[in-house]
Amino acid sequence: FQTMYRRGYMPVTQFQGDQFLAERLATQISGPWLVAHIQKFAPADFEYGIMPIPKPDDYQGAVYTYGDPKNISIFNTTKHPRAAWQFAKWLISRHADQRLLEICDQIPMRKNLLSDSSFIAYFKAKPQMKMFALQAPFTRGVDGVADLKEIFNIISQEYEASVIYGRRPPEEAIERAAKRVKVIREWNR
Template sequence: MKKIVVVAVLLVLSIFALAKTELAFWYAWGGDEGKALLALVDEFNASQNEIVVRPVFVPIGQGEKINTALAGSSTPDVVTIWDWMVVPLGESGALIPLNDYLDSAGIDESDYLPGVWSYGAYRGTKYGLPTTLNAYAFMWNKALFEEVGVDPDRPPENIKELDEYAELLFRQDTRGNIRRLGFLPNISHIYFYVFGGQLWNPETEEITADHPGNVAALEWVASYYKKFDLQKIRVFQATWGEMASPYNPFYRGQLAIQEAGQWELLFIKQFAKSDFEYGVSPFPAPEGGREKVAYLNGSFWAIPKGSKHPDESFKFLNWLTDSNQAARFAAELSNIPPRVEAIDDPLFQSKMLPNMEIYIDMLTDGYVYFFPTLPIGLYYMEELNQALQYVQSGAKTAEQALNDVQQAVIRELERYR
């Protein structure tokens, strides 16, 4: 009987010894991107015998579901969130700071592309690791440039020339309905930086919405909606097809010049006609403005405060964001890996689409910025969007609108502090 008990105890102990720690991993990619990520998860699971990662698809747009989960008892161990969610969630106590883990792993700023280390951090505290990076550049339809008699291989060199090109490329029918836009500035804060402005001073920790460069940029952005008629623009945009489809307005010749993230390179390969020719360059700047401005955005992986296995979660994240894995995942998404070594990875280099090198050059040798990672970042973004609408409609001047944003965001930040 004694032997039976001993054997039973040893059996139980061996079962516990063999048991793996299970991690719930919320990921946000479907299609081929999702398959690529799941293949990496399977590879991690097979690479060791201590942890098993259970992936669960949760679209990144379901912010409420994520917020509810992080506040409740059914918290995932690793979650995928947008960049603007990282600091607000981290500062609210919903995410685990990663600084100690990163220090222990010997990971520091030198491992990442310029500017990326402070991305997703607030006052030095890092709450997440970027999955991949998105950057934005200037893209034009070469055939339409030829049509209006300008060099198809040379983009506008400055804002003045861009305005001239936009006029040349514009088309409307006999009723005055727009049939083609030469250009339409869409992401207004890119031009804040192009015009020499900024949204946040990291040295003084001050909101700078009313920076003179921002005011000049917003006046310029709004001028397009006045010049080409806001209502007619909206009617025309309603005829545009999905971006990830053959009906993308850029491929169909409805929009001659656009702001485009590097994922557009993959969309063009998948959906545009085989003879479609386009160019990519950094954004043109006005006199005295900034050259080669690179706006950075994307998603993050983070460890919720409620994770029952934070150490194992970081072990998985550390593996997943290592240069080799980062290179493979970014290659599948036509995104840019955040790690320096991943950029030079042979696999990533072999899968780089034409013109990707321009985006990478902007991130490695340009003026890199991201929307301020503040606890009230989303509020700031919404206030700026509202300001643009006021200026577009003529309800406020650019200076008045941005002064109002300045005061509102300062009040909100003080309330938070």
């Protein structure tokens, strides 16, 4: 990433408007929701591709990414526990996931999306979404940690200092972030 910022392939600041669609940016890190946005707002001759998150050439193993999964809760005070249970079961069904894809272009947290007969037609019609389906098994949510906002802020600051502005080597940024997070965690025990 450091090289990508240094060479100007990725923006250092936020721009007004969609700079990717304006063809002022070569790359943009985003999620499956961007595909519908591009299809709606891009010029007719706009060409783009989707690729996995960059990783070191010598890295072996799965590449994990962040997802924003939602939880389903049924409160014990509900007046309709059976109906709530039926709805919860439907909400995680293949049919509901198929509708989620068709209506929202959101990738369900489900294994084997590309080989499951419920989803084959969708991915045949929208091949640009396949990369996101391949990543789905390696997508993780964020644990409920009280200090998470502060921890993410620290990670963002050290990432920017190292990768975007080149003020410190990545190893030093990681070490600094770890020390700062440790202070936050110990302070808030």
